[in-house]
Amino acid sequence: MPVSPVDAVLSRLQEPRLAGLDVDTSDMLEVHRQVLAEKPIMRAVFAEFYDRCMEIDREHGSGDGQRIEIGAGSSLFSERYPEVVATDIKPHPHLDRVLDAQAMDLEPASARAIFGINCFHHLPDPMAFFGELDRVLVPGGTCVLIEPYHGPVAGAFYARLFETEGFDRTQQTWEDSDRSIMHGANQALSYIVFERDRALFDQRCPRLEVVVEEPLANWPRYLLSGGLNFRQLVPSRSGARLRQVERLLAPTRRWLALHHVVALRKRVAPTPSVS
DSSP states (O other), rough: OOHHHHHHHHEEEEHHHHHHHOOOOOHHHHHHHHHHHHOHHHHHHHHHHHHHHHHHHHHHHOSSSSEEEEETTTOOOHHHHHEEEEEEEEEOOSSSSEOOTTTEEEEEEEEEEEEEEEEEGGGHHHHHHHHHHHHHHEEEEEEEEEEOOOOOOHHHHHHHHSSSEOTTTTTOOOTTTTTTSSSTTEHHHHHHHITTTHHHHHHTTEEEEEEEEESSSHHHHHHTTTTTTTTOOOOOOGGGHHHHHHHHHGHHHHHSSSSEEEEEEOOOOOOOOOO
C-alpha cells in the first residue's frame, strides 16, 4: 500500500531514538525522559498541565489524603509538586511506586486526588477505574484527567499520529479487554465516555460528578515542540513568543485544541437531617 504524504512526513519527524522500541517496555519511558529533559518548550507545557491539575483540585476538591499521579511514565509532576506520589503500572527508578489504576493497592478513602495525563485512554476497562475512584477517593476528592481532545483538528491529528493508537469516535463499548495497556488505545475514549455517552456515565457512576471539562490553549507549543515522540520544529528560545500567540488564539481552542481536561469529584453524602 502506498504511503500517504502525511504519513511520510510523520515518519521523517519521528524521534530516532524511539525506532524499534516496544511501547510496553520501560525502554520507551527512559527515552521519553531523555527527550523531555532536552525540550524546555515541552517541559513548560507539561508544567502547565500539572499546575492546572492542582488548581482544579484546590478549587473543586475537599478532604484529606494522598495526591497520586497514575500512569506517570516520564512525568515531572512530583518534581514540581513533591506531595504528589508518582506511580505507573511499570516500575522505574524515578517513580515512587507501582500502581495499577484499575486495581489500586490503596486503602479505601485514602486519596484526596488522582491525576492522570494522557493515561485514561490506555485503560482497557474504564468502569474498573471508576469503581476504584469511588473506593479510594475521600468524599469530595477529585480525579483530574488531561486527555487528547475531540475537536476537528485534534481528531484529524490523532487519527494518524501513532501506529499503536487510534482515534475512533464510533467505538461502541468503553471496554476493550483484548489489548495491552499501550497497544491499541483509542485516543477518543474521553470523548466517548464524558461527551457522547455522558448520560450513561452519570447513570453508571452516580457518585462521581463531572465538574470541569475544558479544552486547553497550549496546543501550538505542544505541536511545535514535537511532544515526546517527534523532533522539535522550532528553536527552544521561541517559547515565550509562542505563548503570546496562544493568548491570541485562546478563543479558538474549541476548534484547535489538542488536549482537554476533565475533572471528576466524588460526591459528598448529604448530612442526615435531624428530626
